[in-house]
Amino acid sequence: MSAIGELSTMTRRKGPMTKEEKKANGRDNKAAYIFLLPWLVGLVAITVGPMLMSLYLSFTDYNLLQPPEWVGLDNFVRMFGDARLHNSLRVTFTYVLVGVPLQLAVALLIALVLDKGLRGLPFYRSIFYLPSLLGGSVAVAILWKQIFGTTGLVNQVLAMVGIEGPGWISDPSTALGSIILLHVWTFGAPMIIFLAGLRQIPNMYYEAAEVDGATTLQRFWRITLPLLSPIIFFNLVLQIIGSFPSFTQAFIVSGGNGGPSDSTMFFTLYLYQKGFGQFDMGYASAMAWVLLVIIGVFTAINFIASKYWVFYDD
Amino acid sequence: MTKLQSLPAAKTTEPGKAPRRRESPGNLAFSRSARVKGLVKHAILIVVGLVMIYPLLWMVVSSLRPNDLIFREPGLWLNSLDMTNYTDGWSALTHPFGHYMINSAIVVLGSIVGNLVSCSMAAYAFARLQFTGKKLFFGIMLLTIMLPFHVVIVPQYILFSQIGWVNTFWPLIVPKLLATDAFFVFLMVQFIRGIPKELDEAARIDGAGHPRIFLRVILPLMVPALATTTIFTFIWTWNDFFGALIYLTDPDMFTVPVALRAFVDSQSATSWGSLFAMSIVSLFPVFLVFLFGQRFLIKGIATTGIK
Numbered sequence: 001m002s003a004i005g006e007l008s009t010m011t012r013r014k015g016p017m018t019k020e021e022k023k024a025n026g027r028d029n030k031a032a033y034i035f036l037l038p039w040l041v042g043l044v045a046i047t048v049g050p051m052l053m054s055l056y057l058s059f060t061d062y063n064l065l066q067p068p069e070w071v072g073l074d075n076f077v078r079m080f081g082d083a084r085l086h087n088s089l090r091v092t093f094t095y096v097l098v099g100v101p102l103q104l105a106v107a108l109l110i111a112l113v114l115d116k117g118l119r120g121l122p123f124y125r126s127i128f129y130l131p132s133l134l135g136g137s138v139a140v141a142i143l144w145k146q147i148f149g150t151t152g153l154v155n156q157v158l159a160m161v162g163i164e165g166p167g168w169i170s171d172p173s174t175a176l177g178s179i180i181l182l183h184v185w186t187f188g189a190p191m192i193i194f195l196a197g198l199r200q201i202p203n204m205y206y207e208a209a210e211v212d213g214a215t216t217l218q219r220f221w222r223i224t225l226p227l228l229s230p231i232i233f234f235n236l237v238l239q240i241i242g243s244f245p246s247f248t249q250a251f252i253v254s255g256g257n258g259g260p261s262d263s264t265m266f267f268t269l270y271l272y273q274k275g276f277g278q279f280d281m282g283y284a285s286a287m288a289w290v291l292l293v294i295i296g297v298f299t300a301i302n303f304i305a306s307k308y309w310v311f312y313d314d
Numbered sequence: 315m316t317k318l319q320s321l322p323a324a325k326t327t328e329p330g331k332a333p334r335r336r337e338s339p340g341n342l343a344f345s346r347s348a349r350v351k352g353l354v355k356h357a358i359l360i361v362v363g364l365v366m367i368y369p370l371l372w373m374v375v376s377s378l379r380p381n382d383l384i385f386r387e388p389g390l391w392l393n394s395l396d397m398t399n400y401t402d403g404w405s406a407l408t409h410p411f412g413h414y415m416i417n418s419a420i421v422v423l424g425s426i427v428g429n430l431v432s433c434s435m436a437a438y439a440f441a442r443l444q445f446t447g448k449k450l451f452f453g454i455m456l457l458t459i460m461l462p463f464h465v466v467i468v469p470q471y472i473l474f475s476q477i478g479w480v481n482t483f484w485p486l487i488v489p490k491l492l493a494t495d496a497f498f499v500f501l502m503v504q505f506i507r508g509i510p511k512e513l514d515e516a517a518r519i520d521g522a523g524h525p526r527i528f529l530r531v532i533l534p535l536m537v538p539a540l541a542t543t544t545i546f547t548f549i550w551t552w553n554d555f556f557g558a559l560i561y562l563t564d565p566d567m568f569t570v571p572v573a574l575r576a577f578v579d580s581q582s583a584t585s586w587g588s589l590f591a592m593s594i595v596s597l598f599p600v601f602l603v604f605l606f607g608q609r610f611l612i613k614g615i616a617t618t619g620i621k
Binding site: 006028029031032033035036037038039041042043045046047049050051053054057064110113114118119120124125126127128129130131133134136137138139140142143145146147151152153156157160185189192193195196241244245247248251252255256268271272275276281284285288289291292295299 | 352355356358359362363366367369370372373384385386387388431432433435436438439440443444445446448451454455456458460461462463464465466467468469470471472473475488489491492493494499523524525528549550552553555556559560570571572574575578579586589590593594596597600601604608611612615616
């Protein structure tokens with residue numbers, strides 16, 4: 001079962017333990033906490049502690065040199081008037097809301113073509129999966145910067161058929177698109193999850209549909225899609241959570257400034273500039289919490305919406 | 315063959331099905347239609363695959379060409395092997411590129427050891443031991459998988475800079491020693507759950523305590539999960555840019571991604587070739603790991619996604 005499935009069943013099943021149960025559970029406490037010690041220390045010192053600390057800092061003015069100064073909601077009020085921040089939100093939302101569905105659609109499509117016993121499946125799978133491993137690297141971002149440059153590979157190919165392409169990454173209207181394309185390029189990982197999901201659909205459903213004379217399209221809509229919907233949901237949640245904090249590609253392709261004219265100024269890039277460029281740590285912390293809330297809200301919406309379209313076979 | 319392929323094919327066979335002995339034209343149609351579908355599929359996959367891989371191949375070829383061809387030659391033909399991009403790129407920065415690779419290797423090694431030790435310990439507790447607060451902690455652990463690094467980065471930076479750890483590898487390695495990559499804890503919990511409990515029981519009857527059961531029974535059986543963790547940690551740490559960007563500002567301490575970034579920033583228009591060359595060098599270890607470890611990678615993705 002997936003992490004997400006696990007979480008949702010945990011929230012569903014919530015019964016108080018009986019006394020005997022509690023007693024029995026106490027048996028391994030000492031051993032358990034010893035085994036958990038590194039994780040617990042990490043949870044407190046590396047994760048939850050800093051989270052709370054950043055919540056506190058978000059209400060302060062702090063530049064690393066002077067001690068933090070309490071300013072109340074000032075940072076959040078400032079956000080309302082910060083046009084660059086609004087722009088960075090728009091850029092990030094566009095990236096996530098266009099890039100993720102596009103990537104998943106390609107992943108599903110290729111998974112459907114690849115499914116079940118096609119000769120050379122392992123080979124194809126490897127080829128499609130490789131970009132997922134490389135896509136997060138600086139090296140590939142450098143490659144992208146060249147490919148979509150004014151004299152880059154894309155325009156060289158276009159020139160062969162007589163088209164003069166724009167400077168994709170130097171034109172504000174296409175720069176974000178190039179980075180979204182890089183995201184779509186890494187469809188291999190969700191594709192593998194789809195492949196594993198497709199393999200779990202019992203053949204008897206298709207056989208029954210065959211007897212009833214269902215068309216290919218009908219079988220896709222009525223069997224594959226509903227039975228795969230938990231996997232689609234899982235991929236959607238995972239990709240949305242993973243895409244909001246994207247940073248490296250936009251940073252490298254734009255040379256660190258989110259340009260041209262802020263068209264690739266991702267939220268995290270702006271956060272980095274505020275925190276580690278201008279050392280406006282209070283504002284950066286407030287931004288970090290806004291990001292966390294946004295991701296939380298999106299995930300919650302996802303879970304609520306899933307009740308209407310995700311089909312559980314059990 | 316997929317069901318998608320066989321349905322229309324089956325329809326055509328039906329009339330010819332009754333007299334089964336004869337080589338019916340239906341059977342012929344069946345195989346032909348299936349073959350056409352197969353060919354169409356292969357054609358789609360090959361075209362998509364080529365489009366995806368072409369930029370990488372072109373990058374490799376371009377790194378072996380004279381610099382100016384990068385902006386003129388979209389093809390993959392290579393007239394001669396020109397290694398000057400590699401020799402130039404290797405020494406283009408303050409240190410030879412190998413220096414940054416060694417730095418990266420140190421961070422990667424530390425992270426792998428950290429993840430293997432700390433995550434397997436936590437996973438054993440979650441999968442096999444009963445303790446107060448288990449459900450709560452497990453839920454928190456799952457939630458931390460989804461926590462973006464950026465939410466904790468500011469205080470973490472303040473913390474580590476106060477201990478004097480900026481421009482050391484500790485901020486990149488210590489969190490791994492403390493099992494903060496909860497993804498791997500979850501992966502290992504899933505794996506341990508699949509190991510028959512009878513094995514633990516048998517060891518317990520023989521008088522083994524939890525440390526012994528963990529070391530002698532569980533760990534040897536969870537080698538595939540450990541391999542998956544090792545490989546993923548390798549690739550993610552090797553590629554990690556954000557952490558290194560924040561904590562490593564001294565060129566002596568640069569890992570490969572920040573070194574490449576410094577290269578991009580410093581390069582003149584003429585050094586794309588050597589930039590490409592060093593990019594290839596930086597991708598090579600990941601490619602090797604992919605080549606030899608993909609079995610574990612694919613399994614890891616599939617098992618954390620699905621039962």
